[in-house]
Amino acid sequence: MSVTIEQVRHIAKLARIAMSDEELARLEPELNNILGWIEQLGEVDTSSVEPMTAVIANKLRLRDDVIDADPLTGGGKRDAVLANAPDAQHGFFAVPKVIE
């Protein structure tokens, strides 16, 4: 399978990365090279194989159903959460206007 410039444009849109026509043109052969190389997996017969879900057998744990059981990751951390925000206002993350 190979991708066209239009598909690269679509992938860039899905990935939310702004790209000029020149960048799209540069990426197209690069992506096709990589995708062409990946194609060799088609040689492997995987008809009776289950896809891997965990590389080391492990159980998913549930934490105790208690508020702030882990104080470090619990609530009441508004200022710490906002400390690195590019734009924080009135205790919230501020973003460009969404609703016209």
Next chain:
Amino acid sequence: MARSVEGGFPLRQAVGLPPPPEGEWEVSELTTKTIAALRDGLRERDFTAREIAEQFNAAVAGARALNAYTVETPEDALACAEAADSGKASGSLAGIPLGIKDLFATRGVDSTAGSHILKGFKPEYESTVTANLRKAGAGMLGKLNMDEFAMGSSNETSAYGPVLSPWRRQGSNVGLTPGGSSGGSAAAVAAGIAPGATGTDTGGSIRQPAAFVGICGIKPTYGRCSRWGVVAFASSLDQAGPMARTVRDCAILLEAMTGFDPRDSTSLDVPVPQWEAGLSSNLKGKRVGIPKEYRIDGVPAEINALWDQGIAWLKDAGATPVEISLPHTKYALPTYYIIAPAEASSNLARYDGVRYGLRETPDGGNLDAMYSATRAAGFGSEVVRRIMIGTYVLSAGFYDAYFTKAQKVRALIKQDFRNAFEQCDVILTPTAPSAAFGIGETTDPLAMYLNDVFAVPASLAGLPAMSVPGGLDAQGLPLGLHLIGNELDEQTVLNAGLAIEERAGFTARPEKWW
């Protein structure tokens, strides 16, 4: 560096020890010592933690030409030294300052994953691994440069520019890569501007740089080190591990770094072995697997010769070599380059210009335009390439053909290793298919990916794996040997590494030019 004679020996006096014999009072270059020697010397009060911190701080400041550190934190190293000297810190690493890869969140100190999109990000919390090291008494010399989001094998994708290896080819002053992505960690340890460092390994990022600069590095079993507070690249593969000069130092650091962490859903709830105490280079009864599929075309004869030498060394240590087969080896790299970019594209969706890091807002642009402009301005070209590949293989209509297929092949690769460990206890291979190359010499992304051809299979199988220096090539550059162990059997990996270390007698150090 000499200690002033007028100052006397206050520590020795304080504990009632006589002054050391004439001629031995000089504090030798502490930056050349191993972590074990520093720790033991501190116990014997041969020197103080403050002297260690001061010497390393000075060495760090004097080696900026290497571009190994993105942030220097001399005051942190000094504060931990004070705690050790005053007896307030007594852990296994009390008074030992370390370099920390920039992928680890360190409270109040820039943690940027080598990316422009995280420039200035100062976490409000500390990663579990660095918190564990601090609990053991270690200090921090600074944050170490790396490939952007750990995506790279040469450190050239860092937003801070490439790290230079302290090594050079004989008779040449061409700048060489220390490997990647933990290139800053590798260069720092090799140059003696950190006695040890943290690294992370997703597809070889501890082992390949360790091999390129002639040091040791181990990636433990997936789940041994908590991923909490480690900037995520490919979560099913990412593992932290230590990089240091010797196998023993790696064992010491690994013991301090690992341990169950309820904050990481894939953390393993198993006891941490005493790896240092368990070190033994007697491999009697151990079988060393030699995978025939790792004899690949295009690998320099010197590397295959070193591999054969490695087999002979392990035999000498009492082990029995057995030929094994890992039939899906050739599919490991393409599998990796589906799974890792897929997970990366998902993980890196969080860099949206809202909660932290860079924000670019085009004039009059809406929220969507802000996302796209921020990500275009913040990510470097290799990160963009991998996000694009990942987004494509996860997109509607292609998911099964690429991602599900890769997860199936990954299951086969894991099964290969399960079968192999029925016949052997540890596997020996070369670490990388070449010695270090020059900055700018490898421009084709696919050629760059091939650097990890020997390292990636163990990552896909979640197995512990280590690189140990084996010797120098004809150009005077280090080459590494690679040991892969069974799940949770870091001890056999370390022991085989120790057997190689004792026999290789690798003492070469780069000549100081920086």
